[in-house]
Amino acid sequence: MDGGMIATTQALVRFVGVQKTYDGEHLVVKSLDLDIRKGEFLTLLGPSGSGKTTCLMMLAGFEVPTQGEIFLADRPIKNMPPHKRDIGMVFQNYALFPHLTIEENVAFPLSVRGVPKAELKDRVSKALQMIKLEHVANRHPGQLSGGQQQRVALARALVFNPALVLMDEPLGALDKRLREHMQLEIKRLHETMGITVVYVTHDQGEALTMSDRIAVFNDGVVQQIDRPDALYERPVNSFVANFIGESNVLSGTVQNIEQGYCQVALDGGGSVLALAVNVTAGGRTSLSVRPERVAIATADDVDPAFNRLPATLKDLIYLGDHTLAVLATPGNDEFMVKLPAGAYAGLSQGQDVTIAFRPDDCRALDPV
Numbered sequence: 001m002d003g004g005m006i007a008t009t010q011a012l013v014r015f016v017g018v019q020k021t022y023d024g025e026h027l028v029v030k031s032l033d034l035d036i037r038k039g040e041f042l043t044l045l046g047p048s049g050s051g052k053t054t055c056l057m058m059l060a061g062f063e064v065p066t067q068g069e070i071f072l073a074d075r076p077i078k079n080m081p082p083h084k085r086d087i088g089m090v091f092q093n094y095a096l097f098p099h100l101t102i103e104e105n106v107a108f109p110l111s112v113r114g115v116p117k118a119e120l121k122d123r124v125s126k127a128l129q130m131i132k133l134e135h136v137a138n139r140h141p142g143q144l145s146g147g148q149q150q151r152v153a154l155a156r157a158l159v160f161n162p163a164l165v166l167m168d169e170p171l172g173a174l175d176k177r178l179r180e181h182m183q184l185e186i187k188r189l190h191e192t193m194g195i196t197v198v199y200v201t202h203d204q205g206e207a208l209t210m211s212d213r214i215a216v217f218n219d220g221v222v223q224q225i226d227r228p229d230a231l232y233e234r235p236v237n238s239f240v241a242n243f244i245g246e247s248n249v250l251s252g253t254v255q256n257i258e259q260g261y262c263q264v265a266l267d268g269g270g271s272v273l274a275l276a277v278n279v280t281a282g283g284r285t286s287l288s289v290r291p292e293r294v295a296i297a298t299a300d301d302v303d304p305a306f307n308r309l310p311a312t313l314k315d316l317i318y319l320g321d322h323t324l325a326v327l328a329t330p331g332n333d334e335f336m337v338k339l340p341a342g343a344y345a346g347l348s349q350g351q352d353v354t355i356a357f358r359p360d361d362c363r364a365l366d367p368v
């Protein structure tokens with residue numbers, strides 16, 4: 001992180017062997033072991049039903065683990081009521097009290113903790129200045145826009161200086177532009193205050209923008225936890241490769257593995273060299289190649305170390321800062337290549353071309 005406090009390797013929160021079931025049969029969370037470092041911004045990312053929100057609710061105290069223990073600052077909290085955990089919460093629906101003013105909403109966590117009146121007023125004033133809403137202190141939530149209400153909810157979660165702030169899809173109700181502004185605002189507050197944030201979202205772009213680390217959930221299990229760039233560049237399995245960013249998939253059979261690379265016979269014909277990440281010789285694999293790592297070229301001007309495949313250009317989609325080329329290649333009729341703006345001159349629909357990519361940009365993963 002730039003500026004502010006740096007996350008330490010010391011764990012503020014630890015999930016140890018945590019399981020959760022609602023019906024006694026199906027595990028929503030399966031034997032979770034997870035450390036959340038003091039001062040970091042950790043995002044729990046995954047599709048609906050993957051277990052990420054259940055983990056957040058167990059940490060908040062609104063759900064109780066079926067098995068295992070959760071530690072906060074080395075104290076077991078499984079049986080501790082939510083109001084004693086010293087945790088701030090921000091929800092998607094703001095959860096503001098409509099009959100209270102903005103000032104009273106922000107003051108609420110302090111008043112229930114018995115903070116003296118003069119100190120309370122000072123802390124509320126500073127919290128409203130922090131979110132640049134001191135001018136609406138006497139209004140009610142219904143008189144504010146969605147973005148303003150979410151900033152008030154943020155101030156209320158931070159005003160009592162909690163050790164930990166949990167955010168459950170807090171920007172889901174906002175439009176794209178406001179959502180992007182709030183992402184930067186939340187990240188700025190995190191860095192300035194040095195707080196620990198656990199953030200739940202299913203929006204991978206949001207997770208990549210805001211997080212120090214991301215835990216990718218699927219089917220109640222953390223598939224991979226790492227920095228955003230590491231998750232994107234080095235996914236350990238096909239789920240992570242396809243969930244984080246865009247990925248082209250080619251299926252095939254591993255012919256051999258040597259010095260970290262494998263030769264793969266593609267189902268649609270031809271073969272490629274790939275990084276052997278999660279495969280066995282003779283086994284099936286799904287290859288993952290990012291659209292921006294592929295070049296469109298003529299067969300004779302490609303580096304001989306690159307993989308080359310024949311393709312037919314189906315479509316060119318102009319997207320402003322880049323153009324998306326959609327191609328049919330053996331084994332994938334929707335192969336995507338991102339071209340820099342202006343780099344598609346001379347290309348036309350129906351044209352036969354060669355697509356080329358480095359073996360290091362092609363990861364052999366578990367079959368989809």
